[in-house]
Amino acid sequence: MGAGKTLRTKIQQTLRLLPALRLVWQSSPFWTVARVGLLLVQGILPLLSIYLTKLIIDTVTDGLLNTDKQAVFRDVLLFLILAGTVTLVTTLCNSLGEVVNTAHSQRVTDYMQGIIHDKSLEADLEYYENALYYDTLQRAQQEAPYRPPRVLNRLTQIAQNSISLLAMVSLLLSLHWGIAGILFIAAMPAMVVRVKYSRVIYRWQRKKTPMERQSMYLGYMLTSDQFAKEIRLFDLGVFFTDWYRRIREQLYKEKVAIATGRSFANFGAQAVAGILIFSVYGFIVYQTVHGDLRLGDLVLYHQA
Missing domain, CATH: 1.10.287 (Helix Hairpins)
Structure with a gap:
């Protein structure tokens, strides 16, 4: 019973994120897709960099006993070029990420402020005599600009980390x-x-x-x-x-x-x-x- 109740609580907490994500999407679909796509790509690139580093070290180690040093260097050079390409792509994604995050956050902030203004105009005058209304309004003013983007960031980072985690788990399972x-x-x-x-x-x-x-x-x-x-x-x-x-x-x-x-x-x-x-x-x-x-x-x- 306790485990089932805990599971239901977790599901309910997860479902509460959906309205925030809906607001993020409505504020700017283009920047939302761009942000999620970049974060997913950034989750894969570190794995490629690590694996290429392994190949470089293994090739150099094997080449120490090889008499044809030129052939060994050609093999290592190929992996070095690939590793350098991955590094450049990572740098490019980081630079694009700054632009995308800034543009997306600003869109969400402006959109949420617009909603707060609209809801304030729709509220009855009696609410302005209610302290609970002002408490809610202050929380909305403080949290609305950054809370939905933060939810999106956490979920996309969870997806990004999940991709990395699955690859790492497969790697570690091959050992023990x-x-x-x-x-x-x-x-x-x-x-x-x-x-x-x-x-x-x-x-x-x-x-x-x-x-x-x-x-x-x-x-x-x-x-x-x-x-x-x-x-x-x-x-x-x-x-x-x-x-x-x-x-x-x-x-x-x-x-x-x-x-x-x-x-x-x-x-x-x-x-x-x-x-x-x-x-x-x-x-x-x-x-x-x-x-x-x-x-x-x-x-x-x-x-x-």
Whole structure:
């Protein structure tokens, strides 16, 4: 029952991403397709670079015992040209990615701001007397410009990493079936920490929205010319300044406490992962020393 409930919860959380993705698509279909395509290509190119490095090292190692050095160099030169081409394509994709990301993010930001303006005009006047409305409006103003692109980034990166992961798992399975399982276990603690603290931060932000909005109003009153005369006339500057500082200090302490807990949890997760990964690497080195793997394989597994 517990496992089924957890699965249903995960499915519901995934389905909540669909409206955000729909907004991203509606804002600019062209840039959305370009962004996804570039990220997928960028997921394949590193694998090609690693594999070509392995071929170069294996060819050079074999050529040390070959008397025809020119033939060996020609073979190595071919792989060097291919590796250089992959590097140039990677650089090109990175440069194009900056343009695509900037253009796409700007389109999404403008589109989301337009939606916020339209919804504000459609809202009944009674909502402007409701504090919950202002809390929701502030979260929308703060998160709408970047949240949908961030969701798209994470999903495309998951797809990109999945392609790389499948290739790496196939590679590691060819060495020993248990290695892939060990590396999967090594990645689990960091994943759990990330999911847990994502929820903690989300709940904290929702809970503290009224305080954030209150500090924003106080800051506006202290710096706006609209209230300058009254603040000086009634000597309210120190009162509002202290009030503002108390709010910001409380938010600061709570935010730092969350960040501290997340940092220690990440340290523990990374320590476990590091121990397991270097144990696997030690096994690969052992196999290489005993001649079961080639030097290029060692480099390949190390970079993987």
